[in-house]
Amino acid sequence: MGLFSGLEKFGFNIKDVEDIYEEPKSEKEEEKVEVVKAEVKPPEEKEFLVLKYVKCPVCDLKFRSQFIKTGRARRIGADRDLRPRFSHIDTLKYDVVSCPKCGYASISRGFEGLSLAQAKLVRDQICVKFAGKDAGVEDTVDTTYSYEYAIEQHKLALLCTVVKRAAVSEKAYTCLKISWLYRGMIEDILAKDPEADVSKLKEEEMEYYTEAYEGLQLAITKETYPICGMDQETLDYLIATVAFNLGKLEQASRFLSAVILSKTAKRATKDKALELKEEIIAAIKNNKA
C-alpha cells in the first residue's frame, strides 16, 4: 500500500515516491545556481540599442544610426548638474547623429530640423571639406560607441552648430554634453584603474564645461523659454550648479537665489537649490577661514 495506491489506473507510476515531503534537492540547488548566474550577468550595451533609418537633410542620404531603445534603459538618477545616469549604459554617447557621406552631424533631436539656408551653409562649409567615413557605412554601424568615438561625433556636431549659425543654447548644450562625455570616460577609466592619470581628460572636461557655462548665460539673455527643453527655474538651477563646479561661488549663489525666490519653481528644484545654497555658504566660510 502507499499513499497513491489505486491511481495506477490513471496511468501514474508512483511506486518510487516514499516521502511526499522530500524536496528534490539536487534539482532545487541547480535552479538556484542558475537564477543567481542570470542576475549577476550584466546586460551588454548593444542590448539597449536599436538601429533606425534617418535621412540627411543636407545630402538626402538615407542611413542607419544607433538610438537607445525606448523604455529599455533604466534611469538611476542624475549628477547634481542634471547629467542623467542609466544602469549599465551611458545613453549620452548615443545622443548624436552624423551623416557618413557629407559630415553633417547634430544632437539627435535636432538632426532633421534644418532650414534650407542652414543646409546650404553646411554643404558649403562642411561637406566640401569632409573626408569621412564614406565607405563601409553598413558594417561599422552595428558596433557600440566608445567614448572617443562619441566625443568625436559630438565635436563634429558642435562644429556644425557654428557653421549653421544655431541658437546659442544649442551650442552651449552641445558643449555641456561633450563635457559630460569626458566625465563618463574618466569614470570609466578610473573604475578599471583607480590610479590612472586622467588629468588631461579632466582639463578637456572643464574646457567644454566653461564654454557651456558662458553659452547658457548668454542664451538666457537672447532666447525665450523653454531653452534646451528647460523652464527658467531648471535652467537657473543648472547654471548655478555649473558655476559651483567651476568654483564660481558668487555667481552660483545668484542663480540659486532666483530659483529659491521663484513662485513657480517646482518643490524638488527648490529643495535641490536650498541644499546647494548651504554647501556654497559653507564653502565661502571655508575660503575666508
Ligand SMILES: [Zn+2]
Ligand atoms: Zn549627409
